[in-house]
Amino acid sequence: MNRVFKALSDPTRREILRLLTMREMNAGELAERFDLTKPSVSHHFAVLKDADLVRSRRDGQQIIYSLNTTVVQDVLSRIWDMFGSPSKPGEGG
Amino acid sequence: MNRVFKALSDPTRREILRLLTMREMNAGELAERFDLTKPSVSHHFAVLKDADLVRSRRDGQQIIYSLNTTVVQDVLSRIWDMFGSPSKPGEGG
DNA sequence: GAAAGATTTCGACGATCATCGAAATATTCA
DNA sequence: TGAATATTTCGATGATCGTCGAAATCTTTC
Numbered sequence: 001m002n003r004v005f006k007a008l009s010d011p012t013r014r015e016i017l018r019l020l021t022m023r024e025m026n027a028g029e030l031a032e033r034f035d036l037t038k039p040s041v042s043h044h045f046a047v048l049k050d051a052d053l054v055r056s057r058r059d060g061q062q063i064i065y066s067l068n069t070t071v072v073q074d075v076l077s078r079i080w081d082m083f084g085s086p087s088k089p090g091e092g093g
Numbered sequence: 094m095n096r097v098f099k100a101l102s103d104p105t106r107r108e109i110l111r112l113l114t115m116r117e118m119n120a121g122e123l124a125e126r127f128d129l130t131k132p133s134v135s136h137h138f139a140v141l142k143d144a145d146l147v148r149s150r151r152d153g154q155q156i157i158y159s160l161n162t163t164v165v166q167d168v169l170s171r172i173w174d175m176f177g178s179p180s181k182p183g184e185g186g
Numbered sequence: 187g188a189a190a191g192a193t194t195t196c197g198a199c200g201a202t203c204a205t206c207g208a209a210a211t212a213t214t215c216a
Numbered sequence: 217t218g219a220a221t222a223t224t225t226c227g228a229t230g231a232t233c234g235t236c237g238a239a240a241t242c243t244t245t246c
Contacts, residue, residue, distance in 0.1 A: 002104055009102035010234080011095055017176060027193060040235050042194055061192050061243050072176050079172070083110060083165050103204080120223060133205050135224055154213050154222045 004075050007051035012036065013044050017067065020054060024066035097168050100144035105129065106137050110160065113147060117159035 007013055016030060031041040045065060048054040052071045056063050100106055105127060112118060112126065124134040138158060141147040145164050149156050 005098075005102045005107070006233095009098045012234090014098070014175070021176060028191095031193090036234090037236060038193070039195080039237080043234075046194085058243085063193060067176075076173055076176060080169055082107070083114060083160075083169060099203095105204090121221095124223090129204090130206060131223070132207080132225080136204075139224085151213085154220095156223060 001075075001078070003051040004053065007047050007053055010044065010047075012041075013048055016041075016044060016048060016065075017053060017072075020065060020067040024064055026059070026062040026064050028062065030065065094168075094171070096144040097146065100140050100146055103137065103140075105134075106141055109134075109137060109141060109158075110146060110165075113158060113160040117157055119152070119155040119157050121155065123158060 008017075012034060015033070019025060019030065019033065027042065027045065028038075030045075031038050034041055045054070045056070049056060053068055053075070054065050055068050056065050058064075101110075108126070109123060112123060120135065120138065121131075123138075124131050127134055138147070138149070142149060146161055146168075147158050148161050149158050151157075
């Protein structure tokens with residue numbers, strides 16, 4: 001769970017995730033969207049994969065990235081459970 | 094929004110937030126729960142306050158921390174909107 | 187097999203971050 | 217006013233992080 005929060009702590013990676021909610025994209029296509037070198041963007045892919053938030057598959061020369069939908073949903077549920085229903089003081093928590 | 098994610102990226106701070114969902118606590122009470130010096134824990138309070146996730150008020154010699162419930166709820170909603178309903182490829186997003 | 191294209195790995199560098207001990211600030215109580 | 221308690225601020229330090237250019241890996245095509 002810590003890797004997930006670390007992964008989400010960088011704006012570039014959050015933007016990658018947001019783009020992938022639209023449709024899957026290959027590495028070069030994603031890299032074009034950022035003012036970063038390809039090695040830098042590739043590093044962000046690795047962090048997101050390590051957190052299990054995205055998946056990748058090869059299609060010819062290209063690597064196609066997609067959102068790991070089930071994990072993202074599960075993670076969001078956990079976060080919600082952790083902070084989403086705080087009992088107010090005096091409400092009996 | 095970036096400050097929020099940065100704030101959430103540290104396990105100690107997430108634990109502070111989790112504890113505060115139970116009930117409000119003063120600084121010393123919270124600090125006892127961690128194997129950290131008081132200056133370190135105090136630093137985490139500052140980060141959480143800067144992200145507007147917690148509030149503090151003074152009661153005599155003590156500073157009482159509580160979850161900023163409305164902001165936490167709002168933040169979670171935003172995160173959910175950002176990643177919560179990803180359209181699968183071919184589903185027409 | 188060699189050239190070309192897409193992507194990642196490597197090694198390094200500067201910035202940011204979590205942590206600490208010491209000192210400073212704020213409040214209470216005698 | 218001065219001692220005691222609670223908490224934060226300051227200054228420093230080691231670790232982690234995002235970034236880069238160069239080199240390596242993998243695939244396709246000729």
